[in-house]
Amino acid sequence: EAQVTQNPRYLITVTGKKLTVTCSQNMNHEYMSWYRQDPGLGLRQIYYSMNVEVTDKGDVPEGYKVSRKEKRNFPLILESPSPNQTSLYFCASRGPPNYGYTFGSGTRLTVV
Amino acid sequence: AQSVAQPEDQVNVAEGNPLTVKCTYSVSGNPYLFWYVQYPNRGLQFLLKYITGDNLVKGSYGFEAEFNKSQTSFHLKKPSALVSDSALYFCAVRAPYGGSQGNLIFGKGTKLSVKP
Numbered sequence: 001e002a003q004v005t006q007n008p009r010y011l012i013t014v015t016g017k018k019l020t021v022t023c024s025q026n027m028n029h030e031y032m033s034w035y036r037q038d039p040g041l042g043l044r045q046i047y048y049s050m051n052v053e054v055t056d057k058g059d060v061p062e063g064y065k066v067s068r069k070e071k072r073n074f075p076l077i078l079e080s081p082s083p084n085q086t087s088l089y090f091c092a093s094r095g096p097p098n099y100g101y102t103f104g105s106g107t108r109l110t111v112v
Numbered sequence: 113a114q115s116v117a118q119p120e121d122q123v124n125v126a127e128g129n130p131l132t133v134k135c136t137y138s139v140s141g142n143p144y145l146f147w148y149v150q151y152p153n154r155g156l157q158f159l160l161k162y163i164t165g166d167n168l169v170k171g172s173y174g175f176e177a178e179f180n181k182s183q184t185s186f187h188l189k190k191p192s193a194l195v196s197d198s199a200l201y202f203c204a205v206r207a208p209y210g211g212s213q214g215n216l217i218f219g220k221g222t223k224l225s226v227k228p
Binding site for chain 1: 146148154161215216218221
């Protein structure tokens with residue numbers, strides 16, 4: 001089954017403790033992206049990647065890092081999480097440009 | 113710059129009535145337009161898209177959307193709402209080319225509530 005897999009689904013952590021949210025897709029897509037969803041703000045793009053070793057900032061990249069060492073994986077790294085990063089995070093991948101995104105199931109992160 | 117507006121935070125309809133969820137956009141060039149739905153505690157699911165061709169696009173679960181270039185709108189519609197349609201709906205736009213090509217810009221979402 002074609003899918004985007006995120007882990008973990010839920011995570012509670014403390015301020016300053018580094019964490020990684022993993023994202024993997026099995027569709028051989030070149031394009032992958034991370035979004036965060038907050039009430040009243042919709043989805044905002046954090047980072048995206050057009051291909052292996054090619055990443056770029058989205059609209060809200062501060063406090064986040066990403067890497068794209070292989071096509072299928074696109075982890076989101078929070079080096080020093082803060083409470084304002086408490087949010088619902090989605091990873092997505094896409095095939096050709098006129099296709100829609102396939103989204104993961106989301107990761108609900110709480111930073112205390 | 114690309115942008116998407118969903119002017120209604122919430123839409124309430126009675127089951128069996130037609131529903132409309134509004135979306136307007138701003139983009140350079142011919143837009144790619146999408147609708148996604150998010151059920152509680154779930155990820156976003158693709159409903160339909162407009163790339164080119166017929167202005168009326170049919171999608172999943174009986175939904176359709178009409179592309180109106182002069183009004184820069186892409187409203188989501190369904191002739192007869194179901195309680196199970198209650199969810200959060202997102203409109204999204206993408207420019208077909210440009211420095212950040214392929215990035216979808218999302219609206220803030222509209223919560224659809226269908227009452228029995």
